[in-house]
Each structure stands twice: as C-alpha cells, then as structure tokens.
Amino acid sequence: MKGIIDKLDLSGYVREFEHFLARPKPLFLEGDQQLHGTMIRLMESIDFTPPKAVVPLDDAIARLKKQGVLTLSVLFEWVKILRYVRYLSRQKFPQKVLDWLDEIKIDPFFESIEGFFLDDGSVNVAMDERLGEVTRFLERAKIDIAQQMSKLLHTEKLQPYLVDKQVHLQQEHETLLLKAGFNHVLKGSIVARSQGGFFYVVPQSIETLRAQKEHFVQEREALLYEWAKTFSAGMQKWVKFLEFLNRRFDQIDHYQARIFFAKAKGYSFLGATKTPTLRLVNFAHPALAHPKPITIDASANIIMITGVNAGGKTMLLKAILAATWLAKYLLPMRIDAHASSIPHFKHLHAIIDDPQNVGNDISTFAGRMVEFSTILQSRDAIIGVDEIELGTDSDEAASLFKVMLEALVEKGAKIIVTTHHKRLAALMANRDDVTLMAALYDEANRLPTYEFLQGSIGKSYAFETAQRYGIPSNLVTLAKAQYGQDQEKLSELIERSSELERGLRQKHKELDEKNAQMSRLLNTIEEERHALHQEVQGAKVTLSRAYVDAIDEAKSAAKAIQREEIHRGMNKAHAKLPKAPPPPVKKVEPIKVGDRVKYLTNYGTVLALESKEAFVAFESGMRMRAPLVELSLAAQQKSKPPKTTLQKPTVSRAALKLDLHGLRSDEALEKLDQFISDALLQGWDEVLVYHGIGTGKLAHAVNGFLRSHPSVKGFTDAPPAMGGYGAKIVTL
Incomplete structure (x- = not known):
C-alpha cells in the first residue's frame, strides 16, 4: 500500500491521519463499507472525547492463551479500553450506535481489574491492606533517605570536601560528589569518579536506609505480581471476549480517528458505492498547500488528458486516483460530498514513475510494458497512466496503446491517461466511452491556468513552456520554423476548437445557473403551496369541530320541553359557530355620463345615470341598464382612423x-x-x-x-x- 500512497502524493496525509489513531493499525476497515460509513456519520453528529493512546494487545492475547502472566502495564492497557467503551455507552449517540456498543457485554469480573488502577495507571493501594502498608513504609524510607542526604549536605565538617550541594544519581544510588580526603570526616563507598577526578560517594548511613528501601520495594513487587497473576488467571477464561473486544476497539479507533481528523481539517466523508458514476465536485488534493478545487465528470471508461506542459495534467490524474483511494478506505477529504459520487474498485493501479534505473537494467518503454502486462490481468480496477507515450515513438505506439486500452475496458477497468499523443487521442475520440480533456493555457500571460476543458484535444504549448523556463527566444523561433506550417495550422485548428468549447461551456454554465434559479423558485412555490394547503386543512378541521359541537348543542336543545330551554340551547349552539368575516365592501368609483366602463366582459359608454343604475351603450351595439356596483371605469380606447366595417354582434361565452x-x-x-x-x-x-x-x-x-x-x-x-x-x- 505504501507504493500507491507515495505515487499519489498522499504520504503526508497518511502520516497526519495516523496521529489521530489510538494505536497503529492498517488503514483498511474490514467488513461492510456502507455500514462503516453509516456508523461514522451517526457518531460524527455527537461531541465526544477521543481515547487515550493504547498499545497493540495481540501479543497479550497470545500470552494469555499460553497461561502466561501479564504485566500491570499491559493490564492497564485493557483497563483503558474497557473504560473507554463504558464512556461511549453513556453518550447520547443515535440508537443504532448504542445498540452496536451494547454488543460488548463486559462481565463484572473486569470491574475488579478496573478498580485496581487509578486514572493515571498507578495502583489503587486501597484494594489491598498489605500493599497499602508496604507502600507507606517505602514512601517513609524515601523520605528518610532524602532527609539524611540533606542533613549531610549541611554538615559543617563536610563542607570543605563538597564539590557541589546536589544529590547525584549514579548506578541507581543516591551519592554526593566529594573531593579527595573526605574519608577523614565521612564513611561511605565510592561508586564512580567524575571527569574532574572527584568521587561519587554513597554515605554509610544512606546505605543502611537504602537497604531498608530495597526490602520494601521487593515486598511491594511481590504483592503486585500476585495481583497480576490473579488477574491474568481470571482473564484466561475470557480470551474469546478479549479478542472480540480488541477487534471492536480497533473499529472504534478507526471511526473516531476519521471523525476527529475530518473535524480538524474541515474535510467531508464520501464513501465508495456501487454507482457507475465517477464525479468530483470541488475536490482538492490534500498534498497541495493552496489547491485549486477541481470539478470533473470522469464517468467514461477512458479519460484522456492532453494539453499544455506543466499545466496540471499529472496532478489531475493523481487527484482522480487519490479521491478514489480515499473513498475506498473511507478517509475524509476536501470535496462537495453531496454532489459527488465515486464507484468502488477492487484494484487501483498508478503507472506514474519512470521504471528505468541502473539497478533493474531495463528501458523506460520495456518497464512500462512490464507494468501493463501485470494490470492486463486485473478486473474491476481503476488505472492511471502518466505520459503514456513515454519512452517510444508516438506514432508506432498509438495503435498499440489503443488496443491495450480497449482490452482493459473489456475487463471492466476505468483508465485515466495523460498524453501528448494527438494521434492516440484522435484514434480514441470516436469511442462513446472516451472523454477528452485539455489543459488550458493563458496565452496573454503565457502561463497555464490549471483548468481543464472537457471534450477537446489540447495543445502542448511546448515552445511557450520552453521559453517560460529560460530557453533563448531565437532557439524557440528556429524550432517553430522546423516544426512546419502544416503542423502550425493544425495547432491553430486545435486552439479554435478550444475557444469554441470554452464559449459553449460558458453558455452551459449560464443555463445551469438559470435552471438552478428556476428550481429554487419552483421549490419556494411548492413550499408555499404546501403551507397554504396545511393551513386550509387546519381551518377545515377547526370548522368541522365547531360545527359538530354546534350541532350537538342544537340536538340537545331540541330534546328540551320548555321553549325557554330550547331558545337558550339554540343560542348556545349558535355561539359555538365560527364567526364569518364581514363581506368586503366594494369601493364604487364615481362614474359620469360619457365614461367608458366595463360590465362583466363587455365595454361600453355611459349614456345616462340614475340612483343605482346606468344606461350603457355597449361597443357590441347593444344598449341596456346595468347596476352601478357592477360597473368599473375602463381605459379610453385609442383613436383609430375611421373605416367602414360591417360587424356582427358577438357576446362572450356565458357572460x-x-x-x-x-x-x-x-x-x-x-x-x-x-x-x-x-x-x-x-x-x-x-x-x-x-x-x-x-x-x-x-x-x-x-x-x-x-x-x-x-x-x-x-x-x-x-x-x-x-x-x-x-x-x-x-x-x-
């Protein structure tokens, strides 16, 4: 795996991610990848604390299987795992996560082991009275040694022989650094000499105290070993559980590391699925300090990237492969996860480096053929090939590579290649499952744009690139002349094609924006319609309840004998009915004789006015009386030149x-x-x-x-x- 990681420039990413793991482990998550993705998304929604660092425990399990005794430090590693599982089970995770954690059934036996250790891994001496007593004696011995050393350092007779007033640890002994002749005032043992010729001396009084201390240390170690032996014997009965716990903690560690790494970097999760569509939206390769996010549809079986030198072709190839690799291992990345999709591939191959070196005694082209012979056996693979024409004549190799690429497609492979083979690109362009992409070049500034145009064969701009990197202009001009006019015309046609494609892409972008705007508008209208529908339904329910209550009151009133009771009941039922809003008062505009008015769908002129009616001559030729409240002023007709026409009166449908x-x-x-x-x-x-x-x-x-x-x-x-x-x- 390290080879593909290095080829795709993901080494730094992986090293940074591994710091978030509680213990080293392979990056691959065994089991159902979709289930792993679901668990990560569910756990990501809740804030929790990552686990402390834990050592690998496979050797500890093997030791238990052989009835061995685990050290206290290893026992505490198990305690850290048990305590972290209990901690997670107390968090407010979604029920699916809690059910998954509940599968870890911890026997009460392990509570005694957990209680034996404090949070920092030190022993809880309250668990054993003998251990507590020995620990107190040991602490007392340490204090006595420190006090005695301090007393000696301040002894007046010893002052002339002291090199310094420090206690030096030599060969696990507390010593004083003294000058020659110290034996006249102090009895002790010399354990070492300094470079200056002075003596490291253990005072005799300290040796006695040290012997007492060593006795207590040995007694304490014996008691701790008894506990370790007891715990190990008990854990031997739970080896199967410990194996399960060890595996489950690795899963938890995988999940939490990905979650906290994603939060630290602002990354998103996008797992590989069974979809055939490979679409990246705003993906940024993690190796780039200031990346330019790419958006690309790489769903075709073959992606051929052509165009300007140093224009980002190789990085685009690596970006597609890196995104696929990260999705395969459920590792977070900088991408629009909602708009992107990545298929799952069983194998991932990258032919990027030049295989030629002194050690393998093989040519560049021969090395490439060796690599192709290997991947030709693969199925369900995504393959990246950088500079496919490397090491051989491009015209001869075009047909060979065309055939090999087609053979790989038949085996279900997806291939991304970068090339300057205009012939190879032209041979492949007539296939429906091939997408051509051209790296774009800013001719005004003579710089690559690191953008790509889909559906076009790009120009390499070799002359411009050479001049940009310091080749003299006169040499570049001479090379252009040697290149020939026909080739120059071909380049101009390619450039024109690129310009047309760029214009088309801009139009597509504008149409997409308009479509998105219309979609948002339609969504807004639909939301408003739904809200109004809910409001109407609510009003219907309220009215229905009110009418039912009123009808019930009316029925009760009808059963009464006395007229007064009937009236009271009916009044009560009427009160429960919802009050209808008053009808809107229509504003009657003042109408004068001679005004042009509208009545229903007919237009006419007012001939006479009465208190509530008007006598109107309609443009259809009919005259009649119409209520004033049903008339409204209409705009005056524009004057038209007089002409003689014969009109048949017509009336609007069912007016x-x-x-x-x-x-x-x-x-x-x-x-x-x-x-x-x-x-x-x-x-x-x-x-x-x-x-x-x-x-x-x-x-x-x-x-x-x-x-x-x-x-x-x-x-x-x-x-x-x-x-x-x-x-x-x-x-x-």
Whole structure:
C-alpha cells in the first residue's frame, strides 16, 4: 500500500491521519463499507472525547492463551479500553450506535481489574491492606533517605570536601560528589569518579536506609505480581471476549480517528458505492498547500488528458486516483460530498514513475510494458497512466496503446491517461466511452491556468513552456520554423476548437445557473403551496369541530320541553359557530355620463345615470341598464382612423348568468323562462344557469324545461371552474 500512497502524493496525509489513531493499525476497515460509513456519520453528529493512546494487545492475547502472566502495564492497557467503551455507552449517540456498543457485554469480573488502577495507571493501594502498608513504609524510607542526604549536605565538617550541594544519581544510588580526603570526616563507598577526578560517594548511613528501601520495594513487587497473576488467571477464561473486544476497539479507533481528523481539517466523508458514476465536485488534493478545487465528470471508461506542459495534467490524474483511494478506505477529504459520487474498485493501479534505473537494467518503454502486462490481468480496477507515450515513438505506439486500452475496458477497468499523443487521442475520440480533456493555457500571460476543458484535444504549448523556463527566444523561433506550417495550422485548428468549447461551456454554465434559479423558485412555490394547503386543512378541521359541537348543542336543545330551554340551547349552539368575516365592501368609483366602463366582459359608454343604475351603450351595439356596483371605469380606447366595417354582434361565452339556488321548482322555472326571453332580446347566444346539486329535484326540473323550450338549441354541464354539475351552459 505504501507504493500507491507515495505515487499519489498522499504520504503526508497518511502520516497526519495516523496521529489521530489510538494505536497503529492498517488503514483498511474490514467488513461492510456502507455500514462503516453509516456508523461514522451517526457518531460524527455527537461531541465526544477521543481515547487515550493504547498499545497493540495481540501479543497479550497470545500470552494469555499460553497461561502466561501479564504485566500491570499491559493490564492497564485493557483497563483503558474497557473504560473507554463504558464512556461511549453513556453518550447520547443515535440508537443504532448504542445498540452496536451494547454488543460488548463486559462481565463484572473486569470491574475488579478496573478498580485496581487509578486514572493515571498507578495502583489503587486501597484494594489491598498489605500493599497499602508496604507502600507507606517505602514512601517513609524515601523520605528518610532524602532527609539524611540533606542533613549531610549541611554538615559543617563536610563542607570543605563538597564539590557541589546536589544529590547525584549514579548506578541507581543516591551519592554526593566529594573531593579527595573526605574519608577523614565521612564513611561511605565510592561508586564512580567524575571527569574532574572527584568521587561519587554513597554515605554509610544512606546505605543502611537504602537497604531498608530495597526490602520494601521487593515486598511491594511481590504483592503486585500476585495481583497480576490473579488477574491474568481470571482473564484466561475470557480470551474469546478479549479478542472480540480488541477487534471492536480497533473499529472504534478507526471511526473516531476519521471523525476527529475530518473535524480538524474541515474535510467531508464520501464513501465508495456501487454507482457507475465517477464525479468530483470541488475536490482538492490534500498534498497541495493552496489547491485549486477541481470539478470533473470522469464517468467514461477512458479519460484522456492532453494539453499544455506543466499545466496540471499529472496532478489531475493523481487527484482522480487519490479521491478514489480515499473513498475506498473511507478517509475524509476536501470535496462537495453531496454532489459527488465515486464507484468502488477492487484494484487501483498508478503507472506514474519512470521504471528505468541502473539497478533493474531495463528501458523506460520495456518497464512500462512490464507494468501493463501485470494490470492486463486485473478486473474491476481503476488505472492511471502518466505520459503514456513515454519512452517510444508516438506514432508506432498509438495503435498499440489503443488496443491495450480497449482490452482493459473489456475487463471492466476505468483508465485515466495523460498524453501528448494527438494521434492516440484522435484514434480514441470516436469511442462513446472516451472523454477528452485539455489543459488550458493563458496565452496573454503565457502561463497555464490549471483548468481543464472537457471534450477537446489540447495543445502542448511546448515552445511557450520552453521559453517560460529560460530557453533563448531565437532557439524557440528556429524550432517553430522546423516544426512546419502544416503542423502550425493544425495547432491553430486545435486552439479554435478550444475557444469554441470554452464559449459553449460558458453558455452551459449560464443555463445551469438559470435552471438552478428556476428550481429554487419552483421549490419556494411548492413550499408555499404546501403551507397554504396545511393551513386550509387546519381551518377545515377547526370548522368541522365547531360545527359538530354546534350541532350537538342544537340536538340537545331540541330534546328540551320548555321553549325557554330550547331558545337558550339554540343560542348556545349558535355561539359555538365560527364567526364569518364581514363581506368586503366594494369601493364604487364615481362614474359620469360619457365614461367608458366595463360590465362583466363587455365595454361600453355611459349614456345616462340614475340612483343605482346606468344606461350603457355597449361597443357590441347593444344598449341596456346595468347596476352601478357592477360597473368599473375602463381605459379610453385609442383613436383609430375611421373605416367602414360591417360587424356582427358577438357576446362572450356565458357572460349572462342566472342563479336559481334556494327557489322552488315552479319559481325557478318562471324566472328561467323570463331570463331566456330577456337574453334573446339582448342578443345573447349563450347564458349560464346555476341550479346547484342538492337533492337533484331542481336540476331535474331545469333540465326538463330546457329540453322543451323552443329557443334552446342545447345545453351542457358547466366546466368545474364555472360550477361544474351544479350549473348549465345554455346555447340559444
């Protein structure tokens, strides 16, 4: 794995990520990757503390299987894991995470081991009275040694022989650094000499105290070993559980490291899925200090990147492969995770470096062929090849590489290549599963833009690049002349193609922005419609409840005997009915004789005014009286040159209406007969009659009357917006 990490420039990223792990481990997460991704997203939503550093415990498990005894330091490593699992189980994670943690069933036996250690790993002496007593004696011995050394340092007779007033630790002994002749005033043992010729001396009184201290140390170690032996014997019965706990903690460690690394770097998670679409939106390679995010659709089977030298072709190739590798291992990255998608590949190959060196005695092209022979055996792989034409004649190799690329596609591979092979790009361009990408060049500033144009073969700009890096201008000019006019024309055609593609891309971008704006507008309208619908439904429920309560009160009142009780009950029922808002008062605009007015859908001029009516001459040629409240001022018609025309009066469809709601059948038919007569006199050819639905009696009577009327040509149900089944459009 290290080889692919180095090739994709991810070494720094991996080193930085590994600092977030509680203990070293492979980066790959075994098991269901989608489940791992779900658990990471669920745990990411809750703030929690990462675990303390823990050593690998595989050797400890192997030792327990052989009935060995674990040291206290190793036992404390198990305690750290147990305590962290208990800590996580107390957090407010989503239920799926808590259920997963609950699978770790910790036996009460382990509580005694946990209680034996304090938080810093030191022993809790309260667990053993003998251990506590020995520990106190040992501390007393240390204090006595320190006090005795301090006393000696301040002894007046010893002052002339002291080199300094410090206690020196030599060969695990507390010593004083003394000059020659000290034996006249102090008895002790010399354990070493300094470079200056002085003596490191252990005073005799200190040796006695030290012997006592060593006795207590040995007694304490014996007691601690007994505890370690007891705990180890108990843990031997739980080896299977410890193996499970060790694996589960590795999973927890994988999850927490990814979560805290992502938070520290501002990265997002995007796992590999079964989707065939490889689309990166605003991805930034982690190796770049100031990256320019890339957005690319690399869903085609073959991506061919051409164009300017030093324009970012190799980095684009590495970016696509790096994003795929990070997604495969569920490692966070800087990307728009919601808009991006990355397929899962079983294998990932990168042919980037020049294989030629002194040690392997192989040419560049031969080395490339060795690598191709290996990857030709792979299935379900993503393959990156940098400078595919490296080491051989481009014209000869174009057909060879074309055939090999097609063979890889047949094995389900996705290939990303960078090339200056215009011939190879042209050979591959006619395939539907090939996407061409060109690195763009800023000719005005003579610099690469590190942007890429999809669907075009790019120019290498070798002459411009050479001049930018210091090749004399006269040599570049001579090279251009040698290159030839035909090749120059081809380059101009390529440049023109790039310009057209850039213009098309800009138009696409503008259309996408407009589409996005329309989508946002439609979403807003839909949200408002939904809110209004909810409001109407709520109002319906409120009204329904109010009417039910009022009806119940009315029924109760109807059961009363006394008239006063009935009135009181009905008043109470009426009070429960919702109060209807007052009808809006229509503002009547002042109308004068000679004004142009609108009545229903007809326009006309006012000839005379009365208190509530106006006599109007309509433009259709008809004259009639109309209520003032139903008239509104209309704009004056623009004057037109006079011309002689013959007009047939026309009337808007069903503009004249009659409402028969609430009438008895005989009353309704009488009004309907009069209404049809008036309409015929006024020149209407269609009228609208409202009879309602109700019990159907009135509708039946109206239908029968219309069928028998000699002036009615026909009738039909009105559209839903004009009354539906409760109204008829009558043709006269």
